Amino acid sequence: MRKGHNNKDYMTPTQVAERLLVSPVTVRQWAQKGLLEAETTPGGHRRFARAEVERFARERGIVNESAVTKILVVDDSEPFTAFLVKLLQKLPYPVEISIARDGFDAGRKVVSIVPDVVLMDIKMPGMDGYAVCEQLKADSRTKHIRVIAMTGYYTP
Template identity: 50%
Template sequence: MANNQNKSYLSPREAAKLLMVSPITVRAWAQKGLLPSETTLGGHRRFLRESVEQFAKQSKAIPERSDLRVLIVDDDKQVAGFLVEWLSGLDEPFIVSSAADGFEAGSKVYTFEPDIILLDLMMPKLDGFAVCQQIKADPDTRDIRVIAMTGYPSLENEQRILEAGAEICISKPLDTKFLLGLLKAEL
């Protein structure tokens, strides 16, 4: 018991900061057995500082990711289908997935682990404003880039989504050359 009190434990967020990755990535490494972790009685993962530091030194243990994961969130199946097909067909290292509404986007943020979300503003039930606010309010997902898209451009909509945390709001029909430039800024 006294031995455990002398050990320095890190939360997933603290370990992620030390490793310069997202907490989602740290949890994924733990689930795959790449990064040793312990579970508290409350069910939370904790990492020994020594284990995290040793993991960081083993650069080969950290898989290099040259791909860019893009999640398209749009209830318009034609728009979403076009974007999936277009991005998948480019000679860029994009991995693409889509969600048909805000609720599906909420779960895909954790399972797909996107780097960027292309987010429609006007969707039934949970609109893009609410989705963006939730993503940016969660410490595990707030670093995901959000590019908002709308078929109803207005200064009010743009201001609302930027205040929610999106980096930009672009109008539909989309200027694919401009959009590709925004996406490539991540590469």
């Protein structure tokens, strides 16, 4: 560890494991493989920069349980959207729900709120869910966002 850094800026393998919901052995293996950058103390112990752990978690879609989960619901059906919002508000952890009525509005909101999850109707007028998903996954700023596709139409 570099001198002058606060110990609060660094985490032990056990703390990282708790944050990422894995075992300390898994954290050490990730460090050995170079997937998760670690520094070594003079005593030979690994320490992980908190910012590095958060980057790793973000890239892999590992949500911080104590944080608010941002959900974007994209659907042109107001009754279904209202039902879905009521259902999501009953989740056992804090959520922040935003609504978009079409693909274009979804694209704008994704950039401004950067949701953790997008629940998207794939059959909408104008820009459909397929096109929005392709754009999200093609952009390095949004490709990490999880997208759950849904539809009220029968699709074999």
